[in-house]
Amino acid sequence: MYVHDEFDRTLIAERVEEFRDQVGRRLSGELTEDEFKPLRLQNGVYLQLHAYMLRISIPYGTLSSAQLRMLAHVARRYDRGYGHFTTRQNLQFNWIKLAELPDAMADLARVGMHGMQTSGNNVRNVTTDQWAGVAPDEIEDPRIWAEVIRQHVTLHPEFSFMPRKFKIAVGAAGHDRAALRIHDLALQLHRNGAGESGFEVMVGGGLGRTPFLAKTIKPFLPKRDALSYVEAVLRVYNQYGRRDNIYKARIKILVHELGAEAFAREVEQEWQAIKDGALALDPATIAEIAARFRYPAYERLADEPIELKKARAADRPFDTWHGNSVARHRMPGYAIVTLSLKPEGGAPGDATAAQMDAIADLADRYSAGEIRVGHEQNLVLPHVRQHDLHDLWRALDAIGVATPNVGLVSDIIACPGLDYCSLANARAIPVAQELTRRFRDLGLARSLGRLHINISGCINACGHHHVGHIGILGVEKNGEEYYQLSIGGRADENAELGALLGPAVPSGEVVDVVEDIVAAYVELRERPGEIFLDTVKRVGIEPFKERVHAAR
Amino acid sequence: MTSPLQKKLKIAGPVVVTANRLADGAVIYRTAGEQWTTDLAAAAVVTTSEAAKALLTGAAADLVRIVDPYVAPVELADGGPRPGNLRERIRAAGPTFPLPTQPEANGFAARDLHVCA
Numbered sequence: 001m002y003v004h005d006e007f008d009r010t011l012i013a014e015r016v017e018e019f020r021d022q023v024g025r026r027l028s029g030e031l032t033e034d035e036f037k038p039l040r041l042q043n044g045v046y047l048q049l050h051a052y053m054l055r056i057s058i059p060y061g062t063l064s065s066a067q068l069r070m071l072a073h074v075a076r077r078y079d080r081g082y083g084h085f086t087t088r089q090n091l092q093f094n095w096i097k098l099a100e101l102p103d104a105m106a107d108l109a110r111v112g113m114h115g116m117q118t119s120g121n122n123v124r125n126v127t128t129d130q131w132a133g134v135a136p137d138e139i140e141d142p143r144i145w146a147e148v149i150r151q152h153v154t155l156h157p158e159f160s161f162m163p164r165k166f167k168i169a170v171g172a173a174g175h176d177r178a179a180l181r182i183h184d185l186a187l188q189l190h191r192n193g194a195g196e197s198g199f200e201v202m203v204g205g206g207l208g209r210t211p212f213l214a215k216t217i218k219p220f221l222p223k224r225d226a227l228s229y230v231e232a233v234l235r236v237y238n239q240y241g242r243r244d245n246i247y248k249a250r251i252k253i254l255v256h257e258l259g260a261e262a263f264a265r266e267v268e269q270e271w272q273a274i275k276d277g278a279l280a281l282d283p284a285t286i287a288e289i290a291a292r293f294r295y296p297a298y299e300r301l302a303d304e305p306i307e308l309k310k311a312r313a314a315d316r317p318f319d320t321w322h323g324n325s326v327a328r329h330r331m332p333g334y335a336i337v338t339l340s341l342k343p344e345g346g347a348p349g350d351a352t353a354a355q356m357d358a359i360a361d362l363a364d365r366y367s368a369g370e371i372r373v374g375h376e377q378n379l380v381l382p383h384v385r386q387h388d389l390h391d392l393w394r395a396l397d398a399i400g401v402a403t404p405n406v407g408l409v410s411d412i413i414a415c416p417g418l419d420y421c422s423l424a425n426a427r428a429i430p431v432a433q434e435l436t437r438r439f440r441d442l443g444l445a446r447s448l449g450r451l452h453i454n455i456s457g458c459i460n461a462c463g464h465h466h467v468g469h470i471g472i473l474g475v476e477k478n479g480e481e482y483y484q485l486s487i488g489g490r491a492d493e494n495a496e497l498g499a500l501l502g503p504a505v506p507s508g509e510v511v512d513v514v515e516d517i518v519a520a521y522v523e524l525r526e527r528p529g530e531i532f533l534d535t536v537k538r539v540g541i542e543p544f545k546e547r548v549h550a551a552r
Numbered sequence: 553m554t555s556p557l558q559k560k561l562k563i564a565g566p567v568v569v570t571a572n573r574l575a576d577g578a579v580i581y582r583t584a585g586e587q588w589t590t591d592l593a594a595a596a597v598v599t600t601s602e603a604a605k606a607l608l609t610g611a612a613a614d615l616v617r618i619v620d621p622y623v624a625p626v627e628l629a630d631g632g633p634r635p636g637n638l639r640e641r642i643r644a645a646g647p648t649f650p651l652p653t654q655p656e657a658n659g660f661a662a663r664d665l666h667v668c669a
Contacts, residue, residue, distance in 0.1 A: 027575060029616035047619060049643045051577035081653035097576040352652045418639060419647035427642075430649055479637050 002062060002147060003292045004112040011155070012109045015116060019043050020102035027099060040098075043105070044115020048422050051095045055118040056108060060128040060146040060170075061089035061373040065360040068371055070111045072356035078104040083356070085341060085349040087413060087464055088167070089127045089373045090118055094420050116154070121162045123153035123234070127169045129177040130374035133295065134382045136330045139189045139197050142172035144290045145226055148281065151289075152227055159234050163241030164249035166234070167206075174493075179375055181205045181213040181495035182467060184251045185233055190220065198222050203233055203263065204255030207461035212252040213495050217264035223286070225271075228279035232271035236263065296368035296383050301333020303386065311390040317404075318393050324404035324446070326389060335386050337367075339379040339401040340411065344436045347429045348414040349377030351401075358399045366392045375464075376413055376452075378406065408445040409453060409518065410436040413464055417457025417474060418481075424457035426474025426481040426507070431455055434511050439518075448518065449531045454489070467491035469532050470517055471498045472510065481507040487517060487544055488536040499541045501548055513548055520547035561601045561608070565636070566628050568595040569607045570643070571621035579643045580618065582611045588618065592644055593632045 019039070026036040040046075044055040056071070063071075071091060075083050078100050079093040086092055096104060108114060117124055126146040133141040149168060153159055159166070169178045172189035180186035186202040199221040205214030221229050237251045240258070255263045312319040327336040339359065341349050351359070359379065363371045366388050367381035374380060379401070384392060396402040405411050412435060415421065417428030432455055439445055454468025458475075465471035471486040482504035489498030505513050518532075524543055525535045536544070569582040573590075580588040581595030589595060598604050604623050611621040625636025635641040642648060 033574075033615060033619050047572055047577055049639070050579060050646060051572075080651060082651065099575045347649065347652065350652050418642060419649070427648060429647070433649060481638065 016105045041119040044118035054093045054096045056091045057125045060143040063371040065363045065369040067111045068360040072353040075353040082352045123166045130372040135173045137174040139172045142170040146170045163243045176493040179491035204252045206252040209459045211466045215260040224281045228275045232267045236266045298331045303332045305387045307387045321404040325406045337381040338406045340403040409439045409451045412453045414455040415462035425476040428455040428457040451532045466497045483510040567623045570624045571618040
């Protein structure tokens with residue numbers, strides 16, 4: 001866990017009182033909506049189709065049990081008893097009342113939470129690997145660096161009114177679980193031949209109507225220079241990014257139009273002027289921030305304890321779940337446990353207040369009081385002793401978060417879509433729900449292997465459809481919902497944008513088309529172990545196109 | 553940005569004026585008595601650009617209590633107005649699936665909108 005300091009607590013508390021005053025003036029008519037809207041957006045308050053939505057930042061996806069309990073309290077007291085975990089490791093409440101928002105924010109502030117910089121043209125929540133600090137393939141905990149950036153850009157006046165929003169992610173493991181290449185700026189920690197660690201810097205990624213994967217502009221940046229280099233990138237973007245056209249305002253357009261090399265030269269020039277100044281990171285500062293991340297006092301345990309072996313042998317559903325949702329931990333005898341928020345027929349990423357409270361209790365009992373949020377809209381308990389897994393599984397199963405479908409066809413990413421969002425053209429959640437019903441046979445899902453379906457309800461791509469192994473984009477044609485399908489996308493260390501399969505299909509056919517794609521994959525794969533993406537790479541998209549269009 | 557009142561209003565059928573209520577964001581409709589209601593059946597339905605503009609002008613004078621008024625299409629059936637497109641149907645009735653904690657609160661079933669069998 002990260003322990004906030006007095007500065008953070010004061011800043012958040014003062015912001016709540018400032019917002020309370022602003023809400024009061026809006027409700028009294030002293031402020032017009034035009035005056036108030038930018039103020040509420042600076043606090044993560046949107047107006048959606050039915051109600052206000054409050055987006056709460058969860059820095060680098062790390063939650064304490066106290067914070068999760070507070071989210072449950074806010075869900076119950078001010079909303080409709082549930083919340084929605086997003087693809088940016090945030091949480092959204094969809095039914096909150098403006099008049100009650102200051103009280104809700106004051107409650108959240110008691111546990112160090114807020115909605116600052118979850119909207120607006122600033123640096124948004126800095127995200128990372130949900131296994132940060134516990135992944136066996138990690139160089140070091142990337143949250144330290146995410147926190148360095150968070151502290152620097154929070155309410156930074158120079159970066160509060162940029163051409164457009166700016167999303168940063170940090171990774172430090174061999175396998176990219178943070179979707180680095182689809183971010184405006186991403187830092188990936190590597191070790192060089194001399195054994196030193198430093199950052200690969202990638203810029204200009206993003207989805208939306210013009211998707212790009214981020215390009216590497218610095219293969220190896222010493223860690224002391226991380227903050228000055230981030231600052232240089234932000235300054236170059238702030239200076240040259242377009243402000244005349246919202247569709248061309250993101251850094252990805254600037255990097256594309258200028259060219260990555262020219263952009264890198266601009267950054268280099270800016271960086272050379274500041275790299276040895278106040279932003280050069282001294283080891284003591286990093287050590288101080290690192291010390292604020294508290295790890296449990298791990299016990300000396302052996303891997304695969306006998307109780308676990310016995311339980312797996314005797315309890316088949318537990319064994320199935322273990323094979324799907326439990327991952328190796330960097331410490332022997334411990335495990336990383338993923339909690340699926342994708343039950344059959346459920347809305348991806350939704351959790352009720354009762355589930356949040358129960359998960360908080362389980363985190364206290366089994367995971368040192370810590371919970372993580374992943375961009376795939378699932379939760380993680382990062383510090384579970386292997387000999388507790390069987391008991392934990394029973395408790396998770398009882399509250400409906402132990403569906404053994406992590407990484408499988410029914411582990412679907414979906415944005416809120418037209419059921420909530422005022423930007424959407426089509427619904428995403430009902431499509432996801434029907435797909436989970438169609439693929440309810442988890443034995444079949446396991447036989448299909450890793451297969452990610454991502455669904456967005458509009459071109460803004462909050463559901464990351466471009467990087468879904470199967471991507472689904474909702475569009476509107478003459479008042480009807482249609483869905484464009486793409487295949488071959490991925491958001492890991494081998495990131496790719498998916499290729500379109502052809503014209504959009506009517507809403508009534510979209511689930512059938514996905515089923516056809518999956519059936520084609522099963523016929524085309526060379527062997528049962530060849531995953532969907534490898535089959536697509538080997539045979540191309542034409543056989544899939546033929547299959548989809550021959551059927552209709 | 554152009555004010556809604558300055559835009560040309562092209563009306564291709566019956567319409568209402570709708571907005572969100574300031575204090576809680578609830579979907580509301582303008583009535584013939586220049587009040588607001590959450591009940592679409594009680595909304596003023598007009599069929600000409602002039603009448604729609606007049607309704608919108610009245611609504612825009614009430615921006616202390618409401619947010620983002622606009623003209624929305626309706627269909628007339630059984631004598632009363634119904635939402636004229638999918639977005640307005642969802643605004644009127646809520647999400648098209650049961651909410652996690654309020655299964656009774658879903659407005660209408662997904663199958664009504666031809667998504668999936």
